Amino acid sequence: MLFAARTHVDRVVMEAFAEAVDEMDEGPAKELMDQVCSLYALASIEEDRAWFLEHGRLNTTRSRAVTAQVNTLCQQLRPHVSTLVDALGIPDGLITAPIAQV
Known part of the structure; x- marks a missing residue:
């Protein structure tokens, strides 16, 4: 039951994400979000x-x-990690893991 619920949520999120990316203006931001969506x-x-x-x-x-x-x-998204983290509004104090340091 939990698997079915999680799968349903994943599908709903994926559809909304893909729709939002499709509605974006062409350009680097759309390309980046398309990669994140994929x-x-x-x-x-x-x-x-x-x-x-x-x-x-x-x-x-x-x-x-x-x-x-x-x-x-x-690997392709690695150079954009700072941009993506900044876009999510994650406070610097929460980004303390060594892997998170660019």
Whole structure:
């Protein structure tokens, strides 16, 4: 039941996110948000890939491709981490982990 609820929320968030990106003016901000949107979708699939594999919705080759694409998107978004964190309004005091330091 919890899996179904979380999956439903993921779908609703993904649809709203994709719609908001589609409505943005063309430019670097839209391109960046499109990458973030793709990362959100693929990371959700990756997180639940066992279910997708078990139910024949994904094969092992595509499962590996999803993970590879998640890793690629993370690498591509790395230079924009400060911009993304600033856009979320996260206070500096909460960003204390060594990995968060640019």
